[in-house]
Amino acid sequence: MNATASSADSAPAAANGPDLGALQVVVIGAGNMGGPVARTMLDAGVRPDRLRIANTSPESSRRAAEALGAAAAESRGDALAEADVVVLGVKPYQILDLAAELREQIPADAVVISLAAGITLAQLEEALPEGRAVVRAMPNTPISVGEGAVGLMRGSAVTDEQHRLVHALFSRAGVAVDITEEQVHAFIGAAGSLSAFVFAIIEAMTDEAVRLGLKRDLASTLIQQTVRGAATMLSENGIHPAVAKNGVSSPGGTTVEGLAALERAGMRAGVAAAMSAAAQKSREMTQD
Numbered sequence: 191m192n193a194t195a196s197s198a199d200s201a202p203a204a205a206n207g208p209d210l211g212a213l214q215v216v217v218i219g220a221g222n223m224g225g226p227v228a229r230t231m232l233d234a235g236v237r238p239d240r241l242r243i244a245n246t247s248p249e250s251s252r253r254a255a256e257a258l259g260a261a262a263a264e265s266r267g268d269a270l271a272e273a274d275v276v277v278l279g280v281k282p283y284q285i286l287d288l289a290a291e292l293r294e295q296i297p298a299d300a301v302v303i304s305l306a307a308g309i310t311l312a313q314l315e316e317a318l319p320e321g322r323a324v325v326r327a328m329p330n331t332p333i334s335v336g337e338g339a340v341g342l343m344r345g346s347a348v349t350d351e352q353h354r355l356v357h358a359l360f361s362r363a364g365v366a367v368d369i370t371e372e373q374v375h376a377f378i379g380a381a382g383s384l385s386a387f388v389f390a391i392i393e394a395m396t397d398e399a400v401r402l403g404l405k406r407d408l409a410s411t412l413i414q415q416t417v418r419g420a421a422t423m424l425s426e427n428g429i430h431p432a433v434a435k436n437g438v439s440s441p442g443g444t445t446v447e448g449l450a451a452l453e454r455a456g457m458r459a460g461v462a463a464a465m466s467a468a469a470q471k472s473r474e475m476t477q478d
């Protein structure tokens with residue numbers, strides 16, 4: 191996997207990058223994932239009045255648009271007629287029917303970005319008229335604070351210019367990388383679903399800190415700061431995690447005692463099981 195977006199495949203919304211302020215974006219399905227995707231596109235430079243939300247009802251569209259500081263689509267058809275980019279943020283079981291329903295409404299030169307897990311580019315391209323530019327994006331929710339990861343899969347009709355445009359739209363997400371559809375399963379284990387595993391681990395650590403006698407607010411602050419700091423140390427100093435870990439393990443000390451307990455409790459096996467279960471589920475969803 192291309193671990194980091196190279197300067198060649200990422201297109202920051204810089205002066206010579208695509209003009210995101212002129213773009214018309216329609217997000218169909220701004221829910222748990224479509225919302226953060228809309229948020230990051232606004233952060234990247236899409237104008238709030240040109241990013242229109244179309245959910246299941248006008249009330250839902252207005253509610254989501256208000257929460258994001260974007261606009262609600264008065265009419266889905268009218269919004270789509272002007273769209274340069276259409277984000278499909280509905281559930282995987284809905285997306286092919288939705289694409290078939292919208293096939294005549296999506297402009298021929300618009301880029302369609304699907305967020306759906308398990309639905310392939312080939313399936314999406316088949317549901318839309320021939321030659322449509324389709325991109326699959328696999329984001330995680332930390333993109334809403336600019337510290338997430340997005341895996342981008344490029345459809346067969348996507349031009350280099352459209353590819354740069356999609357990278358520019360995700361330029362404020364954290365890390366945006368090009369991946370293949372085969373790599374998406376590993377990507378889900380290592381990023382898409384991983385944020386939920388980290389949330390669960392942070393919750394468990396916080397509960398234990400409370401059991402050990404700290405107030406919950408203090409425990410949360412200490413643990414979140416330590417997790418953030420540990421990740422920042424690795425990325426900024428470029429050191430291997432084992433070296434960083436050994437650096438705090440004095441002979442016979444508290445840390446090495448805790449690390450031994452962690453290993454005895456099956457930390458590595460548990461983490462590997464969670465990541466490979468998510469990847470396996472993604473494979474099964476794709477075969478349906």
Ligand SMILES: NC(=O)c1ccc[n+]([C@@H]2O[C@H](COP(=O)([O-])OP(=O)(O)OC[C@H]3O[C@@H](n4cnc5c(N)ncnc54)[C@H](OP(=O)(O)O)[C@@H]3O)[C@@H](O)[C@H]2O)c1
Nearest residue numbers: 219220221222223224245246250279280281282305306307
């Ligand atoms: N959640 C994640 O962490 C995550 C990560 C990566 C990818 N994804 C992908 O993101 C997609 C959405 O998942 P989610 O968790 O965000 O689901 P969600 O919270 O249920 O959001 C789905 C959205 O789709 C809207 N919707 C449903 N049918 C529609 C229709 N016919 N026309 C217009 N809007 C419609 C819903 O509108 P209402 O609000 O009006 O009901 C809702 O806003 C899925 O395909 C999933 O595979 C999710």
